[in-house]
Amino acid sequence: xxxxxxxxxxxxxxxxxxxxxxxxxxxxxxxxxxxxxxxxxxxxxxxxxxxxxxxxxxxxxxxxxxxxxxxxxxxxxxxxxxxxxxxxxxxxxxxxxxxxxxxxxxxxxxxxxxxxxxxxxxxxxxxxxxxxxxxxxxxxxxxxxxxxxxxxxxxxxxxxxxxxxxxxxxxxxxxxxxxxxxxxxxxxxxxxxxxxxxxxxxxxxxxx
Numbered sequence: 001x002x003x004x005x006x007x008x009x010x011x012x013x014x015x016x017x018x019x020x021x022x023x024x025x026x027x028x029x030x031x032x033x034x035x036x037x038x039x040x041x042x043x044x045x046x047x048x049x050x051x052x053x054x055x056x057x058x059x060x061x062x063x064x065x066x067x068x069x070x071x072x073x074x075x076x077x078x079x080x081x082x083x084x085x086x087x088x089x090x091x092x093x094x095x096x097x098x099x100x101x102x103x104x105x106x107x108x109x110x111x112x113x114x115x116x117x118x119x120x121x122x123x124x125x126x127x128x129x130x131x132x133x134x135x136x137x138x139x140x141x142x143x144x145x146x147x148x149x150x151x152x153x154x155x156x157x158x159x160x161x162x163x164x165x166x167x168x169x170x171x172x173x174x175x176x177x178x179x180x181x182x183x184x185x186x187x188x189x190x191x192x193x194x195x196x197x198x199x200x201x202x203x204x205x206x207x208x
Contacts, residue, residue, distance in 0.1 A: 006067065008064050008065060008066040008067075008071065008143065008148060009064070009065050010062055010063070010064055010065070010148075010151050010152055010155045011062065011063060011065050012058075012059075012061070012062055012063075013054050013058055013061035013062060013063050013070075013073065013075075014063075017054075017063050017070040017073075018051070018054070020063070020069060020070035020071075021046065021050050021051065021054060021063070021070065021073055022042070022043060022046040022050065022051070024050075024070065024071070024072060024073060024138050024139070024140055025045055025046040025049060025050040025138060026039070026042050026045055026046065027140060027141075028138040028139070028140065028141075029045045029049070029138075031173055031175050031176045032141075032176050032178055032179055033141075038109050039109060039110050039113065040110065041110065043098075044099065044110060044113050044114070044117075045113060047095050047098075047099070047117065048113060048116055048117045049136055050073070050075060050136065050138075052087055052091040053075035053076065053077060053136065054075060055091065056077070056083065056086050056087070056090065056091065057075075057076065057077050057078065057083070059159070060075065060076040060077065060078060060156065060159055060160070061073065061074075061075045061076075062074050062075075062152060062155050062156060062159075064139065064143060064148050064151070064152055066143065071139070071140045071142065071143045072137075072138060072139035072140060072143055072148055072149070072152060073136075073137070073138060073139075073152070074135060074136070074137040074152040074153060074155065074156045075135065075136045075137075076133055076134065076135040076136070076156055076159075076160065076168065077133060077134060078132065078133050078160060078163050078165045079132050079133070079165075080123055080124060080128070080132055080133065080134050081124050081132075083123070084120045084121055084123050084124055087120040088120055088121075092117070092118070092120075095117070099114050099117055099118075100114075101114070101118045102114055102115055102118070125193055125201075127191060127192065127193045127194075127201070128169050128191060128193070128201065128203070130167055130203075131167040131168055131169035131191065131203040132165060132167070132168075133160050133165045133167070133168040133169070133206070134168060134169050134170055134171070135156060135168055135169075135170050136170070137149060137152055137153060137156075137170075139152070149182060150185075150186065153186055154208065156168075157206045157207075157208060158206075158208075160206040161206040161207050165206055166205060166206060166207075167203055167204065167205055167206060168203065168204065168206055169191055169201055169202065169203040170183070170188070170201070170202055170203075171196075171199040171200070171201050171202075172199060172200055172202065173198055173199060173200075174196075174198055174199060174200045175198070180200065183202050186204070187204050188202035188203065188204045189202065189203060189204065190202060191203040
């Protein structure tokens with residue numbers, strides 16, 4: 001037996017990774033940092049930005065496995081408009097009891113997120129039509145800056161390319177400059193969108 005610790009490996013998502021998926025999401029959701037102080041319900045953000053992808057398109061969900069524990073993930077949909085329809089028809093009914101639609105304007109960070117949950121159509125923008133796929137990637141701080149994010153991204157890009165999907169986009173919080181540097185290194189470019197709010201949209205071809 002080798003005394004060397006095993007290097008983390010990228011593998012397909014499994015349903016047993018669900019708790020880790022939620023944990024990674026909340027611990028990286030606030031400009032790359034821990035969001036638990038801002039959002040008291042620690043399942044709210046994962047139910048918008050992580051769990052629906054793993055549930056609806058598990059073949060485009062991959063995790064970084066370190067000793068049997070998921071410590072990072074990349075999730076995607078191959079077809080954003082189709083995903084939005086399934087999100088509304090199949091995913092929303094499973095979480096609406098816990099997160100009912102707002103009756104007024106959102107007044108807290110959590111209410112802003114509940115509003116996002118109930119408006120999946122916000123993901124469909126005409127400027128992104130040439131980039132039908134979109135993704136979310138998150139990695140615990142302990143496993144960042146070691147090449148794992150690049151490995152996750154390349155795994156996903158290859159999977160999208162194998163499905164015949166030519167281009168992919170993502171929306172990132174503009175303030176998260178470390179994430180922006182990561183995407184720049186991976187060859188993403190800005191996709192101009194009018195009034196993007198706090199987000200910057202980036203895209204690239206799926207072929208390497």
